[in-house]
Amino acid sequence: MLTAEEFYETNSVVDNICRLNPDLLVEPCQHILSYLRGHSKGVDSGEIYDMFQRAGVTLDHESLENVVRFLLLTFRSAGKSKVSADELVSRLEKGSNKWSKESLQVLHSLWNENGESVQVHQATRDLLSVGRIVDMQWKLSMAVSSDTCRSLNSPFVTILLKIAEPSGKINQKALEMTVPQFQNFHKQMKEMAAVMETV
Incomplete structure (x- = not known):
């Protein structure tokens, strides 16, 4: 169960995610999914910040970091739990009532396309992980x-x-x-x- 503070923070992050048009939301998600599939060494939030600035989105750096962290944790958790795209959207809706239909459709579509490869990479990483x-x-x-x-x-x-x-x-x-x-x-x-x- 979320505390009141965690609930407020989640709703604040979801509000910021929903401010992005669907095409722009795809970009940070693609960066994150690429990292979780093992195709990149990390997620460059500076690059995402610059992209948002060019698109006219005015998010301060801390808010952007929170959005990236939330999406990263969401996709990583979904990969470890091996949830379907429908289950992912259901969990997100339970966590906040602030989600827009368009944002959830983007996340559903991206997880539907990439979820299986993220799950395989996460399982492999867990098997090969060392201290x-x-x-x-x-x-x-x-x-x-x-x-x-x-x-x-x-x-x-x-x-x-x-x-x-x-x-x-x-x-x-x-x-x-x-x-x-x-x-x-x-x-x-x-x-x-x-x-x-x-x-």
């Missing part, structure tokens, strides 16, 4: 006792990784390395970074 490093800290210490160091008072490096799992949970992993192992790790990271720049 993402959100923080990394390291420190150099001296070994007092260790299974890998031959002599005491040998330097070693401790790395603490914070990893955001696909579920949203953040886990911590600690690694201990000798200085030569750390140097090799550093070299491999540099090589990976160089390869990623060429992609």
Whole structure:
């Protein structure tokens, strides 16, 4: 159940969506659906903002961000829930009574055309998703006792990784390395970074 504030925010976003003529509403939706199908790396709200300005739509940047976020969450949720175009429109109508018939027709048509490929891509992404490093800290210490160091008072490096799992949970992993192992790790990271720049 939506709180009063969430209901007001939803209605405000829906009002802004319904201010767009159907042809203009298609554009941000196509950007979002392209991203959700894996055909682009993201949704460029700056490009959408410029397009709206050229079309004479006066939405401030925050309102546009809210529209893009709402449409992105709507389509992503529909993809994960594997809903049909009719179910999508039904859910939108339950969430707000401010929807125009034309806007709902645009969303219905776009989801009818793209929904299946979004669902397939979302399912694949969920299967292949891995954690993402959100923080990394390291420190150099001296070994007092260790299974890998031959002599005491040998330097070693401790790395603490914070990893955001696909579920949203953040886990911590600690690694201990000798200085030569750390140097090799550093070299491999540099090589990976160089390869990623060429992609």
